[in-house]
Amino acid sequence: MKKFKINILALVSGLFLFTSCTKDLDVTPEDDDLFLSENFFSNPQSYKQGLAGVYGNLSLTGITGAGSSNIQGLDAGTSHYGRCLWYLQNLSTDEVIWSYENDPGVAEIQRNTWTSNNPIVLGMFARGMAQVAFCNEYLRQTTPEKLSGRGVTDSQLLANIEDYRNEVRALRALAYYHLMDMYGKAAFYTENDQIGIAGPEYNRQQLFSFIESDLNAILPALKAPRTNEYGRVDKAFAWMILGKMYLNAEVYIGQNRYADCVTMCNNIIGGGYTLEANYLDNFKADNHTSTEMIFTLQSDGNVTQNYGPTTVMINGQVGSIEQNGTSMGVSSSGWGGALRLRKQFVQKFDGGSFTSDERKTIISGTRPIDITTIADRDQGYVLAKYSNISSTGIPGVNQGFVDTDFPLFRLADVYLMYAECALRGAGNASTSQALTYINDLRERANNGPVANISSGDLTLDFILDERARELHWEGHRRQDLIRFNKYTGGSYNWAWKGNGSNGIALPAHLKVFPIPSSSLSSNPNLSQNIGY
Template identity: 65%
Template sequence: MKTYYNKIFTVVITFIGLTFISSCTDDLNITPEDDQTILSEELFEDENAYKEVLAGVYANLSLTGVDGAGSSNIQGLDAGTSQYGRTLVYLQTLSADQMIWSYENDPGVREIQRNIWTSGNPLFYGMFGRASASVAFANDFLRETTDEKLDARDVSAAVRADIVTYRAEARLLRALAYYHLMDLFGKAGFVTENDPVVTNFYSPEANRAQLFEFIETELKAIEGDLMDPMTNEYGRADKGVAWMILAKLYLNAEVYLGTDRYSDCINYCNKIIGGGYSLAPNYLDLFKADNNVSTATNEIIFPLISDGLTTQNYGPTTVMINGAVGSIEKNGVSLGVGEGGWGGALRVRKQFADLFTGGAFLTDTRNTLITQDRSDIITDISDRDEGYIIAKYSNVGSTGTPGVDQTFVDTDFPLFRLADVYLMYAEAVVRGGTGGTIGQAVTYVNMLRTRANNPQAITVTDLTEDFILDERARELHWEAHRRQDLIRFNKFTGGNYNWAWKGNASNGIAIPAHFNVYPIPSNSLATNPNLTPNPGY
């Protein structure tokens, strides 16, 4: 699937050019960088094109353009500020208590990690634009695969049978994009394949409740057309991915809607757990260069693809592995990249490091902090020698073989994995959801601790909300969950919990409640008169 991604993304550039003209410009008001077009009818003369174009929809999650890792197919967005997974990590992780980026002259980074952002931040436009592009790609695929279009092209019965599944996957990818837009921005321009493809079409605005209803309805509607869990090609979506998005929706429903849906969350967690997934025997194998072929694949429910040869991109794993190389240690070779990496670009904040203090965490394999000759306090963000570094992600395989490139890594980003499901189940039970038991919740948490070689098993009395929040950080750090988790526990805005450099203060200060959603990007407001600013911005 990795090689397939890049090959297909290049093959369908002509279709993508058309997609951006017919969908992004008109549906979502994003300007294409590439103006190459070809009649879609010519493209679809080969029935293999349907799967190829579907791969193009997937590729938008990893690639930014077709002229190398530094290219972007959306005008005004460069590769560094518009890669799907990278901007997701910035907005979910860099804005919270786990990560610090040393080079604050990089566009948008300073404002994100100090919680002093405005609507003009380019990283907001990058995430909003890239997610909107996913919607546009999916919409065009669905427009090109209607029964009427397939009849007119006399598509064979065998391919038409596959297209039923392809269409379900495209709808799932669109739902995933809307899920991220809903979670991060609280609203979005809303458009489907049924909307007109005309010049100057401005997508209407959908609020959180409307997006929630659409995502929920859509995922339930396509479930029967998706492949069973773990039966699709690696990197493609199946029922398990749909269930995961639904479980996430329900876990966060009180934030999104003010409504308790914890029992529904448990129901979908049970579906996933019964889907055949299993924990990888070794925690760190989940974050290595061969996590697409090792036992990690039994745990990873949905990855964002990265490959040092065929899908080179400045995505989350390339950034986190190169960035995690210490300025003092120059330990890049052990992580499978250049000796000096990116010169100490990434470190961790003290509040995260404190979660691994104590004897129980000395052997915990989730504790990859490198602390020697370093303080845990960062008083000057530009001083790359301050603060601990981390070695969670690696461009070295589980057998010790490094990736094929020393900059662009082979390590896929585990967007969804089974360990998260176990912790969601536990949290939903503790919060009063039905359909699960506290005993089973304890068992799931202890399975993660046993896998991590942590000798401290928990009991029912240990399983509190505060414990779950901390355990989620220990298990899932740098996987683009932390901001969402802190909001759900009422610890992101306000002063209930402060961390280093929160609110632009070295020891952390309260930030306003409206920061629980990001502002609609000013560029998006300027190009779509139907979009309105979020309150407070």
């Protein structure tokens, strides 16, 4: 079994402590004593256990099995942090189709016809707000006043708790970053707010400013890159969030922050990360050993069973015709052909330069490339990128729930971010260095320089396609298409975009998702996004 560096039992137990705060969709802690009791803190280890509970919200939906949910009104399949993130960032784009459109909310996401009542749109918003609530309550319970009142005087424990608090603030920043990106606004709460109140609405500018300020405040105290326990945040995690924000700042706040993005990229690149020698080892059951992972959403087939993104993708990518699940460490039939590739993504790998590209795990066989009927699982090519088998050939401990962590942030993305900023005119980036980074990725994918490009090939259109080739199914595509003005409108269409079999133009308001109707009802300070 894969060893989690942050104790699994503590993670599960810690998540239990946060269950009481999610009795309604406002997900604001209702009672300080119910949320984390003073009795709980009688054990010095409880502070790390509580920290594990905050991390646990990224990997688990409840404590009584994979099907449980600690957010009332939402099931595990539509309220898992990573799964909802993947649905909204990838299923709504040119990369992938889900076969079973009777599953709640799926058809509307992949056909770009969602409304404010979509359960997946609600699931991501509610889970993100739950993460904010968990973080705030942990911070409330670990103030110097609280610690003094409990008689906590051990200097090492106090230092550890201060580290935990900084990590929790970084995790809160992650939640607000995702809410800012996908919804453009959110209810705003910190640990200083009274429990049970309806938080004010913060727009993108306000959220951007808060996240940036809070991360910069804690960065000096976060551990150096690659020095914390696996699965816990460090400076590189904070730099990555900031880098992503700066990369997309023109979308978020109408400002060019590409030079700031380059600064964050250089910080990360200088942090000791190196490209994993084998591209596909980043997506196997032991990918926690990868030298390029900056932060992952953890998965374990026995202890933290959940229907998260890697369990969904590995079981879902098994072909209905191929029955090739055994080669991926799951049952031979997997989920019966749940996931297939849209034609436009497949075509990103057309041409002789991709013949030996390890990133091209596309299986065509006798399948037609076009998906004319979404319910026909034999139409459309399938993918074999993710695996529940380790780099040394050892299958995961469970054929249904996988050991493979979801790669939220990794070094390859940083290389591509740097290259894009160089082409967008960042004065502190060079196109020659950008070309080196791009060819580093292509040499890794081709086991040599056979597919290297020249400076004349390095364009913004190339970068967008290369991001798809390198980062597909990793939760980036929607954000990328929006940044390149390819998501809404009709300049780039893909199969079933806008519910047209060949794709139709999308209205501009679909660049953000609607605020869920349930969230509007629970917090009168929230307003609906324009167009919904």
